[in-house]
Amino acid sequence: MNTDSADNSERLWVFVATDFSDTPGPRRRDEGDDSGEEFLERCLAPKFAEALKDQRELWVDLDGTEGYATSFLEESFGGLARRYGSDAVLNTIQFKSLDQEYLPEEIRTYIREAND
Amino acid sequence: MKRNQTSYAARYLTRARQKAHQREVVRRSRRHRRPRGDPAWQRRPASRTTPAVATPAKPPVPVLAPESFDVVQNPEAFLLAFERLEEQMRKGRTPRLDFSQTLAVSSDAVLSMIAIASQLVRKYNVVVYLRWPTDPALMDVFRNCGLETYFKQTPPAPTDAGLIRQRLSKKVETKTAQEMIAFATQTLFGERRKEYATYSTFIECMGNTFEHSSKGGEGRELWWASVYCNADTGKVQCTFVDAGIGIFESIVFKGLLRKLAGGVKKAISRPALLRDLLERRIGSRTGESYRNRGMPKIYTDAKAGRISNLVIVTGSVYADVARDDFRSINRKFPGTFYYWEFNT
Numbered sequence: 001m002n003t004d005s006a007d008n009s010e011r012l013w014v015f016v017a018t019d020f021s022d023t024p025g026p027r028r029r030d031e032g033d034d035s036g037e038e039f040l041e042r043c044l045a046p047k048f049a050e051a052l053k054d055q056r057e058l059w060v061d062l063d064g065t066e067g068y069a070t071s072f073l074e075e076s077f078g079g080l081a082r083r084y085g086s087d088a089v090l091n092t093i094q095f096k097s098l099d100q101e102y103l104p105e106e107i108r109t110y111i112r113e114a115n116d
Numbered sequence: 117m118k119r120n121q122t123s124y125a126a127r128y129l130t131r132a133r134q135k136a137h138q139r140e141v142v143r144r145s146r147r148h149r150r151p152r153g154d155p156a157w158q159r160r161p162a163s164r165t166t167p168a169v170a171t172p173a174k175p176p177v178p179v180l181a182p183e184s185f186d187v188v189q190n191p192e193a194f195l196l197a198f199e200r201l202e203e204q205m206r207k208g209r210t211p212r213l214d215f216s217q218t219l220a221v222s223s224d225a226v227l228s229m230i231a232i233a234s235q236l237v238r239k240y241n242v243v244v245y246l247r248w249p250t251d252p253a254l255m256d257v258f259r260n261c262g263l264e265t266y267f268k269q270t271p272p273a274p275t276d277a278g279l280i281r282q283r284l285s286k287k288v289e290t291k292t293a294q295e296m297i298a299f300a301t302q303t304l305f306g307e308r309r310k311e312y313a314t315y316s317t318f319i320e321c322m323g324n325t326f327e328h329s330s331k332g333g334e335g336r337e338l339w340w341a342s343v344y345c346n347a348d349t350g351k352v353q354c355t356f357v358d359a360g361i362g363i364f365e366s367i368v369f370k371g372l373l374r375k376l377a378g379g380v381k382k383a384i385s386r387p388a389l390l391r392d393l394l395e396r397r398i399g400s401r402t403g404e405s406y407r408n409r410g411m412p413k414i415y416t417d418a419k420a421g422r423i424s425n426l427v428i429v430t431g432s433v434y435a436d437v438a439r440d441d442f443r444s445i446n447r448k449f450p451g452t453f454y455y456w457e458f459n460t
Contacts, residue, residue, distance in 0.1 A: 023290035026323040032288030067315030070413040
């Protein structure tokens, strides 16, 4: 992870494993704990709003968890796109995922198709 | 006169009952004073004693388990045995699943047996007996899969090679998935490893059971999951079974069993329908097009090699994804069955 202070001033970070949970769960709150819906409400949406307001990048660190169900990712990132629009989300959010390198592109697909 | 006679009879009967009761009390007190070896104990008619363990009025009816007790390799023979079991239970008889002729047992069959037998016992309120195989090696497979501990403890303790878990709450249990993967990797590889695709597959399966497996609402159906460390192949065998209505009943229920090509309805076979579902050519039953990604994700992970040997059985459809074998079978699985392997 690049923690250079010059880059940090332009970036906000969300660390899923430490800021939210190392066992991301199902789609909705009523399905179980650590849901995509809860992650969106508690972590992702507030940071995204801040990033938008300050015109900064929002980096999401996906490493350190047990894994992600597709329903979790779609509800959180797709849900964000349904709120703010796919273009705004794609232009603002970046991903770090060394454990599962295919994840960022998968999530971008969910963001693009969120309003279909 | 008649009234007096009736009253006299009533009083007589009441007195007679009282005397009989008193005689019984005395007899019981004398019985307790006699030593256990006293022959007087033996003279007591058996019908007047209460047996310690209730025995069935008739012996259990044997139902032979197949030689290869394996859902992945032998689904029809496996399901036929449970159809015969259910037939006996429907007639009010107590069945006994007989493994005396069985030559091979797989972990996926053990978990499926637990799931299906549990459903049948709930439905018919009849106990299922088991006759174990005579081969000690086969008995070890049952034991290592966790069958004995499943009946003895809640939650069942892990064995040297296997761990079985059943839904304990109405919700998706992320910690259960984490626990099973931790146990399997520690047991087979000697260290705790993360298995991202297996974790996401377990969560998707639990989520599908929660959302789609019942016509009566969400969170109603049970699921069972297991991991089994096969030292011979060096792979972890994962099985997930739910007791729901099956994938096709879910689709039909929402009225989505329809495929339009140029506005013309086409009849589709169920194996083709399952393939379409896995390749995301069928919309979500909830009507939201951005959904319906769970099963396609499992399929994608299998195609990418992140999980291997994925087999899905639902209703009368059997799908071996690795061999691209999607076909109908002559029996019906009561729920949905997923099997896959991993070796990090």
